[in-house]
Amino acid sequence: MESAPPVVVAIDGPSGTGKSSTSKAVAAQLALSYLDTGAQYRAITWWMVSNGIDLEDPSAIAAVAGKPEIVSGTDPGNPTITVDGMDVAGPIRTQEVTAKVSAVSAVQEVRTRITELQRALAGSAERGIVVEGRDIGTTVLPDADLKVFLTASPEARAARRSGELKGSDVHSTREALLKRDAADSSRTASPLAKAADAVEVDTTELTLAQVIECVVTLVQEKQAGK
Ligand SMILES: Nc1ncnc2c1ncn2[C@@H]1O[C@H](COP(=O)(O)OP(=O)(O)O)[C@@H](O)[C@H]1O
Numbered sequence: 001m002e003s004a005p006p007v008v009v010a011i012d013g014p015s016g017t018g019k020s021s022t023s024k025a026v027a028a029q030l031a032l033s034y035l036d037t038g039a040q041y042r043a044i045t046w047w048m049v050s051n052g053i054d055l056e057d058p059s060a061i062a063a064v065a066g067k068p069e070i071v072s073g074t075d076p077g078n079p080t081i082t083v084d085g086m087d088v089a090g091p092i093r094t095q096e097v098t099a100k101v102s103a104v105s106a107v108q109e110v111r112t113r114i115t116e117l118q119r120a121l122a123g124s125a126e127r128g129i130v131v132e133g134r135d136i137g138t139t140v141l142p143d144a145d146l147k148v149f150l151t152a153s154p155e156a157r158a159a160r161r162s163g164e165l166k167g168s169d170v171h172s173t174r175e176a177l178l179k180r181d182a183a184d185s186s187r188t189a190s191p192l193a194k195a196a197d198a199v200e201v202d203t204t205e206l207t208l209a210q211v212i213e214c215v216v217t218l219v220q221e222k223q224a225g226k
């Protein structure tokens with residue numbers, strides 16, 4: 001039997017819309033690879049913070065953008081991320097990295113470097129890949145077979161996020177989240193945006209299981225040539 005051609009799925013959207021949970025589950029169900037591109041931007045930010053780079057200065061960020069070696073494991077059952085061989089899955093989720101990641105990811109040299117890694121991983125995924133981020137459908141993989149743009153109300157997103165971060169209140173989580181969205185959407189270099197040919201799914205009133213089912217169906221329809 002001939003094997004199916006690889007399928008490339010781009011899932012974009014702001015924070016807390018369900019990109020990571022949906023993408024991981026869809027990739028696992030369909031036996032595809034999975035790439036969390038936010039984790040890559042967090043990893044390079046973690047390296048810059050750890051090495052005392054002045055993050056107020058875009059030229060200082062640009063000058064060292066090529067230094068850290070970032071490697072992503074693409075098994076949806078066990079996604080991994082290392083910087084210079086060190087497992088950074090935990091450290092990249094701190095509030096400090098979260099607060100600084102938008103400044104680092106706005107720098108073009110950083111984006112060029114990370115985009116290269118993303119395209120290489122997408123191109124080598126034998127059965128295909130689900131790639132989630134902010135600019136996957138618009139810039140990284142404009143020829144993706146399926147593009148999904150997830151949205152949800154700021155209230156729903158803040159409630160989901162503060163449910164994860166113990167001890168944080170919904171109001172401050174909402175403010176921090178909106179600030180990061182504004183920075184990510186207004187930067188010049190490849191901002192967060194919905195591709196013209198993306199399917200928009202508003203997840204505010206949907207359960208995670210419903211969102212996963214919706215995206216799995218969209219992928220299967222594409223694979224069936226509909
Ligand atoms: N449709 C949904 N309904 C309720 N909670 C959800 C839904 N989608 C995701 N979540 C939860 O919201 C949190 C953020 O989801 P995540 O997938 O990390 O979003 P993103 O990658 O877009 O930031 C997680 O705790 C996840 O379990």
Ligand SMILES: Nc1ccn([C@H]2C[C@H](O)[C@@H](COP(=O)(O)OP(=O)(O)O)O2)c(=O)n1
Nearest residue numbers: 015016037038039041101105133134135184
């Ligand atoms: N394709 C991408 C993915 C993430 N980023 C940047 C902008 C985001 O605020 C950060 C972190 O992304 P991540 O997906 O981990 O964020 P959350 O899961 O929403 O907290 O990385 C980006 O610029 N481009």
